[in-house]
Structures are given as C-alpha cells and as structure tokens.
Amino acid sequence: MSKNKRSMWSVKLSTAAIVLIPAAIGINYLGKLFASLLRLPLWLDSIGTVLASMLAGPIIGAASGIINNIIFGITADPISTVYAITSGAIGLTVGIMAHKGWISSIQKAVVVGLVTGVVAAIVSTPLNMIFWGGQTGNIWGDAFYTFLISTNSPQWLASFGDSIVVDVPDKVVTVLISYFIFKGLPNSLTNIYRQDSEIEEI
C-alpha cells in the first residue's frame, strides 16, 4: 500500500476530473436558468464551480470557474469574461476549504459560503474599479454604492460595499445548495474525481 498521499495541488489530472469541468459549467448555466425561471432574487450561477471544487479539489474548481466565464464571454455575454478571475478565486477558495474539512456540517458550510463571498468581493473590487469606475451594474449593489459615496466614503470602499452586498448572500446560498447536493451524492460517484485517493495494490 503506497503511503505517499497525493496532495490537493496535484496537477496531473485524471480524465474523470477533466470531464467534470464541462459538466460543472453546464450546472452553472442551469442554476442560473432555474433561478431566473423561478424568479429567485439571486444568481446561483456558480453551483457547478463550487460542486466541482468539493468533488475534485481547488485546481479543477478554479479551472471550471475561469473556463466558465471565458466561454460565456465568447458566446453570450462579453462582460462576464472580466470576472473569470473572480470565478477562479471562488473555485480555489471552496476547493481548499473543502479539502481542509470545512464541509463536514451545515454550520461549517455557511462559513465556507461567507468566506467565499468575501473573497469574491475582494477579487471583484479592483476589476470593477479598473473597468467601470467601481460599479457592478447590479441594482442593489449600485444603490448601496451610491449611498456610500453620498456619505463621503472613498471610492474603493464604496465599490467593495457594492460587491459585498451582492456576493455574500449569493455565495452563502450557492455553497449551501452545493453542500446539500454533495452530501446526497452516492460514494461510487464522488470517488472517481478525487485526486488524493489511494489505490491499494495487491
């Protein structure tokens, strides 16, 4: 039995893990579609990325996030390309925290969601500053931005507030949904993506 457990950063990816990326992107797309079909007040467009991070670790999670936004950039919505880095950071954060055991209970999953939301806002803020002067184009976020600016807050703080109002609730709900789905998956399915699985030799 080999003792050298492969770390979560292993770059050599199994075919199953690579095939997981398109599936994750598809799930992202459907999450967004169902959310708008049911007129839910959130995007829920990163369920696939989060799920892929939980299943196959941070590298696959980040790859799903980045490729997701690039594909939507070149097929539907050019503006989403800008946020490829944010999506990558989301995948990375969830992947690392999941590997460290932060998805063992609902309470911990909420913490993962909060951390992910804050990370997403931190990464988005400079992007929003560079590309659109600090705003996000989301009505609630921009209203909060306007409020902060009118109280004489510096622009970067207002921009950060703009992102955080939008990102944190969305990411908490996204991580929770992914957590419930993940817990419901059969072991025969979750095992095939893991990079750190030990193979016993006879």
Next chain:
Amino acid sequence: MGSMTLYVEKNSLIHHLDPLVKLLYVAASIALTYILPEPLFIAGVLFITFLLLVVGKVFRNSLPIVALSMVLIFSLVIVQGFFHPDNATELFAIGPVVFYEEGLTVALGLVLRVLVMVGAFSVLILTTRPDEMVERLIKKGMSPKIGHVILSVLQLIPQMRATMGKITDAQRSRGMETEGKLLVRIKAFFPLIGPVVLNSLNETKERSIALEMRGFDAPGKKTFLNEEKIYPYNKQFAGMLVIIILLAIVWRVIG
C-alpha cells in the same frame, strides 16, 4: 434544441480572417482605451469597431449583445452623473435632480469603453466559429485537453437545456409548484437542480471511460482532423495591430 454559439454564417472579409488576429484585435482595442483614455479617442476606436461589424455584415446581430450591457451603462451614467466625488459644475437639472459636468465626463469615458469592449468581442464571436478558434489556439500551443473542455461545453449545454425541459415537466406533473410565494419557489429549486446534477455527473463517468478508450490520456503528439486553413494577410494584420499599440504608447509617453 438551440445552438450555444452566436456565430453568424456569412461570407465576408472579417469571416475569413484568422481567429487569432480577431482575438488580438479584442485585446488591442481594449488596451487602447486605457493607453489613451480621452473620450474622443475612445469614440474613434468604437467607430472602427462598428465599421468592422458592418464590413462583417453582422452589425444587426451585435445589437442584442450590446443591449445586454444597457443596465450597466444606465447605472454608470446615473450614478457617476449624480454622485461623482469631483462634481462641481452644474450642467443641467431635471426637477430636483442635478447632473454635473465632471461626473458625466467620467461616465462618458466609461460608457464608451464598455461599448468598445462589447463591440470588439462581438466582432470576434459573431464572425468566428468556436471550433475554428479552439483549433487555432491548440495549434499555437494550448493544451488539447482545454480545447476539448471548451468544445464539449458548447455541445453539452444545449443537451442539458433539453434535459432541463424534461425534468421541469416531470416534476410539474408530480405536482411541484413553480409559481407563488418566494418560499414555494425556493423549495422548487431543489427537485429541479438535483436530478440534472446527478444526471450530468453520471454522464461524466461514462464520458471519461469512452475518452480513455480512445486514448485521451495517451502521451504523444496529437494530430488534427481538419487541414490547416490559409488566412490571407495574417502577419500583416497582426503586425499592424502591434504597431498601432506601440504608437499609442509612444504618443502617451511623449504627449
């Protein structure tokens, strides 16, 4: 089953350009708006981008893509026009609402830049087949595995959209409510997304076995099914774009 891409099949000069040159144009036009951030100059870049859309016979197809960014544009004009920190000179007022010159100038620059970005991307995505672009990128050294991922997403999403229709119908026929109060709608989310996720994860299992059997993981050089297309004036166009960027940088440094 709709297709995922916005590619418009037409016969134009832009359609026959190398996808990589168009990709370079996207990068160059966005970079230019930062190197020389005067509204008049950005408007010039925007004009050229629209000209390319017209030459590519896809100007009308680009309008829905531009419309997608309208919310952002409105938000930029309103928020920056009212509340920009440097606002001092009153330009005009509608009732109690006052627009300031400084804020609107900032907003104008930002809006033009958003339009350039969306326009340049439209030139790329409306006149380029995604598989052609991916193949070019792989030939230039991108990993074929990433290429596979991108192209299979484009096939997978229409399939998943069809599955989604089936699942929505199946759950509705079992009495699931999809209308009504927020709580009812939230409850409906799980029976909808659950089966799709399971379904697509199960498919990845089969897909990965199928790929392995065809040597997806095999080491060695991969060959291509399609013969390499010859693009006219490829180097010249790419060189021109690079020179324009360099000139803009020089202009910025001197001016």
